[in-house]
Amino acid sequence: MTRTYRIDDTRQTLVLAARNDRLPEVVYWGPRLGADEDLDTLHAAHAIDVTGGMLDENPDLSLCPEASRSFPGQPGLILRSGDGTPLLPKFCFVDVAQDATSLVLTYRDADNRLDLTCRFLSDPATNVITCQTALDADRPVHLHWLAAPVLPGPQQSDEMIDVSGRWCGEFQLSRTAWSPGMRYRENRTGRTGHEHFSGLIVPCRGATNTRGEAYGFHYGWSGGHRMIAEELPDGRRQIQWGHAARMETEAAMHFSTAPLYIAYSDTGLNGCAVAFQRHLRDRIVTWPKPDAPRPVHYNCWEAVYFDHKLPVLKDIAARAAALGAERFVLDDGWFGERDDDTRSLSDWTVDARKYPDGLHPLIDHVHGLGMTFGIWFEPEMINEDSDIHRAHPDWVLGSEDQTLGRQQKALNMALPAVRDYLYDRIAAILSDHQIDYIKWDHNRVLPMPDASQTRGSYALIDRLRADFPQVEIESCASGGGRIDFGILQRTQRVWLSDSNDALERLRIQHDAALFLPMAVTGSHVGPRVCHTSGRTLDISFRAWVAAQRHMGFEMDPRELTDHEASVLKEVTDWWKHHRHWLHKADILRLDSADPAVIAEQQLAQDQSRFVVFAGKAATSAQIVPRPLRLTGLDPDARYRVTLVNRDTATHLSRGAPLLKSDALVVTGTYLMHHGITLPWSFPERMWVLEGEKL
Ligand code: DGJ
Secondary structure: OEEEEEEEOOOEEEEEEEEOOOOOEEEEEEEOOOOOOOHHHHHHHHOOOOOOOOOOOOOOOEOOOOHHHOOOOOOOEEEEOOOOOEEOOOOEEEEEEEOOOEEEEEEEEOOOOEEEEEEEEOOOOOOOEEEEEEEEEEEEEEEEEEOOOOEEOOOOOOEEEEEEEEOOEEEEEEEEEOOOEEEEEEOOOOOOOOOEEEEEEEEOOOOOOOOOOEEEEEEOOOOOEEEEEEEOOOOOEEEEEEEOOOOOOOOEEEEEOOOEEEEEEOOHHHHHHHHHHHHHHHHHOOOOOOOOOOOOEEEOHHHHOOOOOHHHHHHHHHHHHHHOOOEEEEOOOOEOOOOOOOEOOOOOOEOOOOOOOOOHHHHHHHHHOOOEEEEEEOOOEEEOEOHHHHHOHHHEOOOOOOOOEOOEEEEOOOOHHHHHHHHHHHHHHHHHOOOOEEEEOOOOOOOOOOHHHHHHHHHHHHHHHHHOOOOEEEEOEOOEOOOOOOHHHOOOEEEOOOOOOHHHHHHHHHHHOOOOOHHHEEEEEOOOEOOOOOOEOOHHHHHHHHHOOEEEEOOOHHHOOHHHHHHHHHHHHHHHHHHHHHOOOEEEEOOOOOOOEEEEEEEOOOOOEEEEEEEEOOOOOOOOOOOEOOOOOOOOOEEEEEEOOHHHOOOOOOOOOHHHOOOEEEEHHHHHHOOEOOOOOOOOEEEEEEEEEO
16 A cells, blocks of 8 residues: 655645555655646656665665664664663554645654654745654653654755855855765754854756756754765665754653755756745744835944943944934943953843943934934853852853853753843843844854753743844844744844955855845945955945845944945945835846856846846956846846946946946846846956846
8 A cells, every 4th residue: 555645836746655554755856746646656656676785675765764674874763762772663654634735744653652743834935845853752762863854865966065154154055976875964063053054955967056956955943953965875865954963961752853944946046045035034034014124234343342432332323324224233242341252241231331321322312313223132141250150150051161162151041040030131121222123142152052952042032022022133143153944933134244344245145045035134334444354345345245135334434434435325225225125036146157256136026127236256267257147037028237336337447338338128038048248347346237127
C-alpha cells in the first residue's frame, strides 16, 4: 500500500509518499504538477534500483530518516531516555489532517512511546512552504538532535550556496561543491550569529540570479542552528535543519524544531529571494502601523558614542530633522553610568549625570522637530560592574570564570525573575516616555548554546510587544548577529551590519536580499571617513546605498559641508517620494556582466515601474561599462528609462550615451536581452535608473 500527499502553491508542488505505514519521503519537489498527476506512479517511479554492495531494499530518505531502518546517513532524530539509554525510534502512521494549504502527519513509535508530527503549510501568495517537526514522549527524554522535515537535495546541482560572515562583513556567500559525505554547519554561539546565517540556496546547474532553477531554505530560529547537506553513498542527497545539537539541556516530554521555510524557483536565485522577501514582509513581521511609511532614521551612535550631552544631541537632532530624518534613535550611553562599554549594562535607569531632568527634555525637543523617538537597550546582557550584578550574581548565564565578551556576560533568560526584572525596567521607560522604537542589541555570543535562553528572550519580547503594541523593535547584535525569521516575528527591522562603509554595505545588503526585503533592512549614511574601515567615500554614493533599503543617517551632521547636506537631502527626498512602492517591491539581483558592478532592480508589485541601482564596487577590467541586463519585465511592453543622477557624470565621461541627455524608450525584450548601456563612472559611485511601463 502507498500513502501519498501533495502540497501545492501557485508555483511549486511537493509530493510525499510512504510505503505502508512508514514515514513518507519527498518524491517530487519542483514546478507545480497538474491535478491529474498520479502520485502512486510518482512514488513507484522515484524508487532507485538495487545493485551489488547494497542492501536488498533501499532505506527511505524520509521526513525523519531512521537509524533503525539502516539509513546510511545522518538520522533525523537522536535521543536518549531519561536514564541515558539511546532510543532508536521506528515510526508508524497514525493520522493525517489536510486542507487546501496545510498538511499535518502524525506517527507513533509504540515501543518507545514517542509521537512524531510533521507539519506543512503552503502559501499561494508568497510561494514559501513552512515545515516543522515536533516530538512528544509520555515521560521526559533527552534530545540530542531533531531535524525539521528532511528534504532531498536536487540531483541537477553541482554546488550549494550558504552564508557565513563576521562583524562588519555579514552575509558572505560560500559556494561548496556537492561531494560524497556531509557539509555540516553548526552554530554553537547561542545566537543566529554573523558566522552562520541559517540560509541555503541550492542552485541547479547553470542557474544565475535571474535564470534557472534553485531551491531555497531558511531555518527561523535565533539560538543557533545546524545544517547538514549530505550526499549518501548511493548518490541521493539530504538536507537537514534543526537547532544546534544538544541545546535542549533538560529532559522533556515535548520538543519542536523551529519553522523551516523552503521555496522552489524556476526564475533563478531571485525566485527564492522574492519568495523569502515577500513571506518575511507580508507574513512574518507584524507591523504596528502596516500602512505607515517607513520613517527615515537618525541614529546618534557614530556621532557621539557614549558622550551624551544634551545641547549637542539637540543640535544634532535639529540638523538631522532638517535633512529629512523622521525618527531619532538614542543609542547606547543613556543609562546607569555608562561612559564606556565596561559598565552598567542591566542598570536600566536614566543616567542623572547626563540627563539631570531625565530624558523628557531631549524627547520633547525631538518631538518638537516632528520626529519620533527611539531608544537603545541590550536587555539580555550584564556588566560585572553594575548594580544588578552586585545584587544578583546568580542571574548570570554560565560559569563565574567564563570568558567575557565586550566586557559583559549574558543574563539567564530562562529565569522568570530575570525576565520580570527586565520587563519592569523596560516597561517603566516605555510607560514614562513617548517612545515608539527600541533598538534591541545583543553584543556577545553565549557561553554555550541553550534553547531555553532563546525561548526566554522570545518570551520577554512577546510580553513587551503585547503590552506596548505600538512600539517597533530593531534586532541588532553587533550589527547583523541576530537576523532570522524567528526574531523577525517579533521585530520590524534589522541592523544589518555595523559597517556604515557604503562600499561594504553595497555588497552586504545585495547578498542579504536573498532573504531580506527592503522594508526590514536598515541602511544608514555613515560618516565621510568610515569609522570601521577608514575609507573615505563620496556623499552621493553613501546616500544612494542607504536609499536602497530602509534609509537612515548615522554620521554627525555637523561634519557635513553645504554640498554634502544638499546631496543628502536630495536623495532622502527621492527616497521619501518613492518609498510607498519600494516598500512592497521585489529586490531582484541582476546578472551583471561586469564583476565590478553590483546591480539590482527593485520591481514594483504591479510591475508598472522599477528602479535600478548599479553600484560600481571597483574599477572595471575593461574600459567602458558593459550593458546591464534587466529582468522580470514584460517583453512586449515599452518602458521609459531615465538616469536619475545623470548630473553627477564625471568630466572623464566624454561621450554621449543617450541616457546622459535623455530618457530611453525601449521594449522589455531589449532591456532584458541587450541591456542598458550606462555612462562611464568612477568606482565607488552608483548609477540610479528609474523605469516606467508605458
Ligand atoms: C553594537 C551595535 O551594532 C551598534 O550599532 C551600537 O548600538 C553599539 N552596539 C552600542 O553599544
